[in-house]
Amino acid sequence: xxxxxxxxxxxxxxxxxxxxxxxxxxxxxxGEVSRKxxxxxxxxxxxxxxxxxxxxxxxxxxxxxxxxxxxxxxxPGTFWDLAVSGIALTTDSVTSASLETKLFEYDQYxxxxxxxxxxxxxxxxxxxxxxxxxxxxxxxxxxxxxxxRGIPYCFIDSRPESNGYLAYFGMPLHKSGYLCADQLTRGxxxxxxxxxxxxxxxxxxxxxxxxxxxxxxxxxxxHSPECKIDxxxxxxxxxxxxxxVLESYFTGHPDVHHIVMFNSRIHLVVPFLRRHPDPGxxxxxxxxxKANMEALRDGTVSVLICQRxxxxxxxxxxxxxxxxxxxxxxxxxxxxxxxxxLTRYNVEDY
Amino acid sequence: xxxxxxxxxxxxxxxxxxxxxxxxxxxxxxGEVSRKxxxxxxxxxxxxxxxxxxxxxxxxxxxxxxxxxxxxxxxPGTFWDLAVSGIALTTDSVTSASLETKLFEYDQYxxxxxxxxxxxxxxxxxxxxxxxxxxxxxxxxxxxxxxxRGIPYCFIDSRPESNGYLAYFGMPLHKSGYLCADQLTRGxxxxxxxxxxxxxxxxxxxxxxxxxxxxxxxxxxxHSPECKIDxxxxxxxxxxxxxxVLESYFTGHPDVHHIVMFNSRIHLVVPFLRRHPDPGxxxxxxxxxKANMEALRDGTVSVLICQRxxxxxxxxxxxxxxxxxxxxxxxxxxxxxxxxxLTRYNVEDY
DNA sequence: ATGAAAGCGCTAACAA
DNA sequence: TTGTTAGCGCTTTCAT
Numbered sequence: 001x002x003x004x005x006x007x008x009x010x011x012x013x014x015x016x017x018x019x020x021x022x023x024x025x026x027x028x029x030x031g032e033v034s035r036k037x038x039x040x041x042x043x044x045x046x047x048x049x050x051x052x053x054x055x056x057x058x059x060x061x062x063x064x065x066x067x068x069x070x071x072x073x074x075x076p077g078t079f080w081d082l083a084v085s086g087i088a089l090t091t092d093s094v095t096s097a098s099l100e101t102k103l104f105e106y107d108q109y110x111x112x113x114x115x116x117x118x119x120x121x122x123x124x125x126x127x128x129x130x131x132x133x134x135x136x137x138x139x140x141x142x143x144x145x146x147x148x149r150g151i152p153y154c155f156i157d158s159r160p161e162s163n164g165y166l167a168y169f170g171m172p173l174h175k176s177g178y179l180c181a182d183q184l185t186r187g188x189x190x191x192x193x194x195x196x197x198x199x200x201x202x203x204x205x206x207x208x209x210x211x212x213x214x215x216x217x218x219x220x221x222x223h224s225p226e227c228k229i230d231x232x233x234x235x236x237x238x239x240x241x242x243x244x245v246l247e248s249y250f251t252g253h254p255d256v257h258h259i260v261m262f263n264s265r266i267h268l269v270v271p272f273l274r275r276h277p278d279p280g281x282x283x284x285x286x287x288x289x290k291a292n293m294e295a296l297r298d299g300t301v302s303v304l305i306c307q308r309x310x311x312x313x314x315x316x317x318x319x320x321x322x323x324x325x326x327x328x329x330x331x332x333x334x335x336x337x338x339x340x341x342l343t344r345y346n347v348e349d350y
Numbered sequence: 351x352x353x354x355x356x357x358x359x360x361x362x363x364x365x366x367x368x369x370x371x372x373x374x375x376x377x378x379x380x381g382e383v384s385r386k387x388x389x390x391x392x393x394x395x396x397x398x399x400x401x402x403x404x405x406x407x408x409x410x411x412x413x414x415x416x417x418x419x420x421x422x423x424x425x426p427g428t429f430w431d432l433a434v435s436g437i438a439l440t441t442d443s444v445t446s447a448s449l450e451t452k453l454f455e456y457d458q459y460x461x462x463x464x465x466x467x468x469x470x471x472x473x474x475x476x477x478x479x480x481x482x483x484x485x486x487x488x489x490x491x492x493x494x495x496x497x498x499r500g501i502p503y504c505f506i507d508s509r510p511e512s513n514g515y516l517a518y519f520g521m522p523l524h525k526s527g528y529l530c531a532d533q534l535t536r537g538x539x540x541x542x543x544x545x546x547x548x549x550x551x552x553x554x555x556x557x558x559x560x561x562x563x564x565x566x567x568x569x570x571x572x573h574s575p576e577c578k579i580d581x582x583x584x585x586x587x588x589x590x591x592x593x594x595v596l597e598s599y600f601t602g603h604p605d606v607h608h609i610v611m612f613n614s615r616i617h618l619v620v621p622f623l624r625r626h627p628d629p630g631x632x633x634x635x636x637x638x639x640k641a642n643m644e645a646l647r648d649g650t651v652s653v654l655i656c657q658r659x660x661x662x663x664x665x666x667x668x669x670x671x672x673x674x675x676x677x678x679x680x681x682x683x684x685x686x687x688x689x690x691x692l693t694r695y696n697v698e699d700y
Numbered sequence: 701a702t703g704a705a706a707g708c709g710c711t712a713a714c715a716a
Numbered sequence: 717t718t719g720t721t722a723g724c725g726c727t728t729t730c731a732t
């Protein structure tokens with residue numbers, strides 16, 4: 001397959017009787033080349049099987065590419081904290097010599113902070129940006145800017161309906177709800193489930209959990225149509241309130257042993273569950289937050305469905321890097337990541 | 351953190367009043383440098399915060415590193431077929447410009463073919479080798495050769511007791527048996543299990559499944575001590591015989607609904623199971639062979655526990671590459687990979 | 701023990 | 717439109 005001796009642009013210059021300069025021009029088709037020369041060069045490239053030497057190229061241009069990462073602030077122990085930790089994974093030490101990443105954070109409950117952060121990204125004029133679509137219109141607005149300036153961008157976690165992105169890396173949401181239901185019920189008939197939800201304010205946020213919930217309900221309808229499904233709402237910032245809500249629910253429904261939560265915050269209810277043990281209980285949540293994993297270890301949570309957010313950002317960065325450095329376009333746009341099932345017996349090496 | 355302007359060996363040459371040549375000598379400490387110069391250079395490196403430019407380095411030496419992959423022949427649809435497919439994952443297009451991989455295959459049932467393949471590897475004088483320890487002594491023998499010649503090597507899948515390897519990537523075997531038992535029983539009490547085993551000949555092979563089985567039995571002892579555990583042996587090359595064995599077992603034990611197999615070949619019994627459906631049956635196997643995944647999809651197999659062999663070889667190659675190109679030593683030697691739990695509801699995106 | 705100099709393959713600025 | 721040339725940062729050979 002590989003030529004025995006490496007073909008260089010010198011070889012193809014000689015072969016065509018043109019100069020390195022001209023060859024380089026056609027290689028990066030930056031015009032200023034006659035049709036005829038162009039054709040000759042292309043032909044020689046084919047025949048000789050020329051392949052550019054990335055190292056030489058990178059060395060010669062000596063550019064550092066900037067990849068901007070635009071995400072909600074990563075409070076320790078949150079989902080976004082996990083995602084951010086993925087930035088470090090791009091240590092592909094070689095690539096990294098010509099890559100620089102910069103994190104732009106915003107308050108996921110404050111659309112203005114998002115706008116500010118977006119402006120900063122544009123200001124930085126990166127070669128690519130990784131982002132999660134939190135605020136629908138505002139996201140739409142920035143990405144239009146990106147397109148106008150020819151800056152490629154990748155979505156992670158979820159993905160708007162728009163179409164100009166280079167690639168998307170995330171979990172298939174509807175399916176994840178389906179899987180979640182199967183894990184909760186173990187494929188057996190159950191009579192009642194409690195869904196714990198976070199009260200959402202009118203933040204104009206997109207809510208990825210609605211699809212998840214839909215998947216869950218679809219499964220239940222198909223497999224356990226008789227099952228009674230209750231919903232309860234909690235406020236993440238009010239631990240006492242959480243206790244109260246659960247306390248009152250469970251005194252009213254001592255027979256409910258199946259609990260599920262569709263976002264990453266199952267850990268919020270763990271303290272209550274720990275104080276009210278129930279050997280017959282089964283709890284399923286999402287995402288490998290540290291607090292969640294701990295609850296898995298001690299058995300408070302039965303199953304966690306995870307999506308490796310770090311991998312998602314790593315892959316997004318890599319896609320962008322390959323695009324910036326080598327001009328590659330990912331063959332597929334949408335990359336649905338595998339959903340990992342975590343139990344106490346396989347958490348350790350995650 | 352990063353210096354504003356990139357520091358080069360010229361900078362440090364100038365700073366020390368020495369030449370590029372000398373600086374290079376200390377950088378790669380290849381002697382021929384006076385203590386004094388050495389110290390001066392080291393000091394300057396510290397002060398200026400010099401970091402080598404990988405591209406320039408690679409360009410200048412223009413060497414291609416060869417990584418040898420020494421594995422059992424990858425009959426399509428087998429475990430090793432999956433592993434081999436991981437070689438392609440090392441397309442880290444940048445790195446790959448200076449990396450070449452070569453696959454050396456042998457018959458896993460023929461120790462002589464292994465010896466021949468090993469010899470070929472040594473002949474090729476690679477910069478690193480990835481291997482799985484199939485034959486204990488023979489493996490010991492080659493790796494000693496590797497060490498003698500300063501060739502670093504990584505184990506995948508399993509790992510001998512020896513110690514000279516650069517890194518190991520594989521599944522925690524005992525734990526995988528434990529997890530397997532939990533998935534089979536769903537944490538509930540069960541009264542009987544059938545373990546299907548492959549009759550092993552006296553091939554002097556190492557058998558990774560014994561640890562797995564041990565983990566499984568430990569779990570059962572702890573959680574379902576009353577459970578009756580049967581074993582049945584099949585011959586992979588005799589489909590008719592397989593049917594017969596199962597037929598006769600199940601007519602004698604119609605009450606056994608839990609089936610498990612500790613190697614990657616659960617697909618061997620799938621045809622029989624398909625012909626004898628049992629809605630109450632639960633089957634757990636290992637590894638994402640195509641045939642296994644199919645059985646998962648149609649419900650014949652309930653759960654598959656997988657270890658991403660492709661990832662293992664990718665990681666091993668990368669470790670070797672980093673070592674060869676950049677002289678990096680992986681911080682950890684043993685990398686136990688996460689065990690993926692696959693059900694019909696999350697196979698699709700695997 | 702050290703320095704000088706010729707590349708590695710490609711890019712980009714400048715001439716022609 | 718095309719050719720020439722000076723690097724990019726590092727390695728390596730050959731003098732000294």
